[in-house]
Each structure stands twice: as C-alpha cells, then as structure tokens.
Amino acid sequence: MAEQLLLVEDDAEIARIIRDTLQQEGYTVTWATTGLEGWEDFQSAAYDLVLVDWMLPEMDGITLCQNIRWKSDVPIIMISARKDDEDKVEGLDIGADDYLAKPFSLVELKARVASQLRRWRRYNGQAQESEESVFANGLTADWQREQVFLKGEEVPLTIKEFELLKLLAHNPDRVFSKNELYQHVWQQPEIGDSHTVTVHIKSLREKLKDPMKTPHFIQTVWGKGYRFIGETH
Known part of the structure; x- marks a missing residue:
C-alpha cells in the first residue's frame, strides 16, 4: 500500500509541484490549503508523514505542527521561506522533525521525505503505543x-x-x-x-x-x- 502523505500549503503553484513530484514517487498525497483544513484532514485519516508550510491562513503552520505533535509522533517536515536559524529552531522546538527552506530542489525534497519515512517505519516496528x-x-x-x-x-x-x-x-x-x-x-x-x-x-x-x-x-x-x-x- 502506498504511504499516505498530508501536504498543507496555501500556494497552489508550489503545492501542485510538490504533490505531483511525490505522487510520481509512488506516495498518496492529500493536499490541504489552510491550516484548519489540514488539521481536520489529519484527524480524519491516518498519515505516514506531514509537510506543513509555516505561513498558512486560518491556523498557522506552527500551531498546526504543535497540534499534530500532541496527538501523534508522525514525521513532520516544515516548509518555509524563512531562513533564519531562529526560525528553524522554533519549528524544530515545537515538534517538526525536519525543515526545508524555500526555494528547495525537488531532489532534496524527495530525499528528506524518504529519510523521514524510513525513520517512521523503524519506529512503528519497534514501539507501538499502548491502547x-x-x-x-x-x-x-x-x-x-x-x-x-x-x-x-x-x-x-x-x-x-x-x-x-x-x-x-x-x-x-x-x-x-x-x-x-x-x-x-x-x-x-x-x-x-x-x-x-x-x-x-x-x-x-x-x-x-x-x-x-x-x-x-x-x-x-x-x-x-x-x-x-x-x-x-
């Protein structure tokens, strides 16, 4: 079964490029255009990885990332045009596993996604949360x-x-x-x-x-x- 990815990005042009690239790699990608829509999507299905843009309408990426992390250990990759170290640290501090600064290459995107999914598969194989x-x-x-x-x-x-x-x-x-x-x-x-x-x-x-x-x-x-x-x- 194809791994399920959630992409939360309000820039339609960037989102389509990311979605099409990852779908070509064999992933199933759900695309949300606002933070609130992304949060609703995350609650309604099981995902193997989430890509979250920092600046989002309705609910910003930091808040969305924080909400997801309180609920799940799923890998989160933060995407942002912010390149300052302080911004990267803030994103990682609230639970993101990786940080991609725009503009980024599609080769780098694919490598980061594959790396986080390998970690997630190992994690799921070693420790399941008690029911x-x-x-x-x-x-x-x-x-x-x-x-x-x-x-x-x-x-x-x-x-x-x-x-x-x-x-x-x-x-x-x-x-x-x-x-x-x-x-x-x-x-x-x-x-x-x-x-x-x-x-x-x-x-x-x-x-x-x-x-x-x-x-x-x-x-x-x-x-x-x-x-x-x-x-x-």
Whole structure:
C-alpha cells in the first residue's frame, strides 16, 4: 500500500509541484490549503508523514505542527521561506522533525521525505503505543475503544470530555492554556469563549471524582491553564 502523505500549503503553484513530484514517487498525497483544513484532514485519516508550510491562513503552520505533535509522533517536515536559524529552531522546538527552506530542489525534497519515512517505519516496528493506560486512584482509559473506567465502572464521557482527557493524559505534566485546548479539541483557530473549556473541564473533573483543590488527575495551574498529574501504574 502506498504511504499516505498530508501536504498543507496555501500556494497552489508550489503545492501542485510538490504533490505531483511525490505522487510520481509512488506516495498518496492529500493536499490541504489552510491550516484548519489540514488539521481536520489529519484527524480524519491516518498519515505516514506531514509537510506543513509555516505561513498558512486560518491556523498557522506552527500551531498546526504543535497540534499534530500532541496527538501523534508522525514525521513532520516544515516548509518555509524563512531562513533564519531562529526560525528553524522554533519549528524544530515545537515538534517538526525536519525543515526545508524555500526555494528547495525537488531532489532534496524527495530525499528528506524518504529519510523521514524510513525513520517512521523503524519506529512503528519497534514501539507501538499502548491502547490502554492505567493510573493510580482507579482510573483506566482504553484509548482505542474510547472508554474510561473509574474503579471498574465505566465513566460516561462526552466526545469533547474524552478528547480533553486524552490530550492531557498523553502529554503529562505539560500545562495547556485554554486557548490551546480549544484549538486542539474544538478544531478552531481562535477560542471563542474560554468559558467553554472551563465548563468541560469542570464536568470532566466531576465525572472522574477529581476534587479541584486536591486533584489526582487534572490540576489547575493558576493563570496558565491545566495539566495532567495522574501517576501511571
């Protein structure tokens, strides 16, 4: 089966050249023209590699890259006209695996893609993410079946509550702002009302019987956001 690539690029001329080149190499390429469209595409299918332009409408490439990295270890190649070392470092710091500065040769593009896919194949062959997580204080989550249990009893979470818990639990001790949670879970570029996140976190805590003042799972970091502090078994 051909490897699945996601290309997120708003410049139609550049995107067509990249897409056609990679398709000639035998890859299947999905092309998105905005950051938000790319994020929606990524959530709806399985990809082996993502190419992301830095400057994108609706959701910029840095934010998109960050959202993808919170969800997956899939290889990400950042594409940008920015050539400063500081820009490259920023892209790599938020989770990109490689950085291609425009203009680049198609030979270099093909080599970088092939290199990252080799790494990805090795990674998948060596370590598969566990479908189930078991935490102290009676919490168990089956991420594949989207089921959560507390002391053996299933907890009836909504889709958004489950996605919030999954994001927080998969990135333990990382503080997420309300805006970051909103962008990732609600798939919107900007938070419309921070109260939306607050209400869902409150409901999630109540269902997990997790007191705000002495939490076992979700901790409020005042002035910053929330983080997951559950201890794995």
